Every structure is written in structure tokens, then in C-alpha cells.
Amino acid sequence: MDLWLIMLIAGGVLLVIGLALGVLICIAEKFLHVEEDPRIAEVEKMLPNVNCGACGHAGCHDMAEAIVSGEQQKLSDCKPGKKDKNFDPIIEYMKSHPDKDGKVHAPTI
Ligand code: SF4
Numbered sequence: 001m002d003l004w005l006i007m008l009i010a011g012g013v014l015l016v017i018g019l020a021l022g023v024l025i026c027i028a029e030k031f032l033h034v035e036e037d038p039r040i041a042e043v044e045k046m047l048p049n050v051n052c053g054a055c056g057h058a059g060c061h062d063m064a065e066a067i068v069s070g071e072q073q074k075l076s077d078c079k080p081g082k083k084d085k086n087f088d089p090i091i092e093y094m095k096s097h098p099d100k101d102g103k104v105h106a107p108t109i
Contacts (some may be wrong), residue, residue, distance in 0.1 A: 039097050040064045046090045047078060054079040067094065070105035083109060 044064035051059040055077040058068060066072035067090065075087040087109045098104045 025035045037068055039068045039093075042091065042093060042097075043067050043090055046079040046086055046093065047088060048082075052080060067107055070103075073107050075107050075109050 022052060044061050047060040049060050055063050057063040064070060075090060081087055091106055095104060095106045
């Protein structure tokens with residue numbers, strides 16, 4: 001068999017496999033998509049975003065999840081955080097953005 005024909009067939013097979021996987025990923029994204037509480041992203045933006053782990057969490061996103069869920073009460077566990085720049089805005093935000101069931105998780109400094 002001609003080398004060019006073999007390369008053409010191999011390229012065609014890879015193209016079909018790539019397209020099939022792309023379609024599968026699109027379908028999976030549609031059905032397996034997990035909706036995240038938008039407050040987590042907002043609280044994360046207010047954290048220092050050093051991702052140092054000094055708070056005992058895996059990073060700032062993990063800390064933001066814990067704040068929003070009410071699991072993390074003490075904001076000063078975030079060592080690089082500043083009261084005026086980080087903690088006060090987070091407390092105000094959490095006070096004005098309750099859970100879907102109306103429950104307020106307002107952390108403290
Ligand atoms: S200590 Fe603060 S800056 Fe460091 S990971 Fe935790 S929340 Fe982020």
C-alpha cells in the first residue's frame with residue numbers, strides 16, 4: 001500500500017476519533033455540569049488569593065467554599081488577609097447574600 005494512502009487513512013481515523021471525543025465531551029458537559037454557588041467566586045475574589053494554605057484549606061477557593069457554607073467562621077485564619085481590604089468586605093457581602101433558604105452565614109474576624 002502506498003505510504004501516502006496509509007498516512008491519509010491514519011489521519012482520517014484520528015480526525016474521526018477526535019470529533020467523536022469532542023462530541024462526547026460536549027454531551028458530558030451538558031449533563032454532568034455541576035452548578036456552583038456564585039457566592040463562592042465572589043468571596044474568593046475578596047480573599048488575598050495568595051493560595052498559601054495557611055488557613056488550613058487547600059487554597060483560596062476551598063476557603064471561599066468553607067466561608068459560604070458556614071463551615072469557616074474565623075476569617076483571621078487567613079494570615080495574609082487584611083481586615084479592611086479582605087475581611088470587612090467578605091462579612092458585609094455574606095450578611096447581604098443569604099442562602100437559598102434565607103439563612104445568613106456571616107463569618108467573624
Ligand atoms: S490563608 Fe488566605 S491567602 Fe492563604 S490560601 Fe487561605 S484564604 Fe488563601
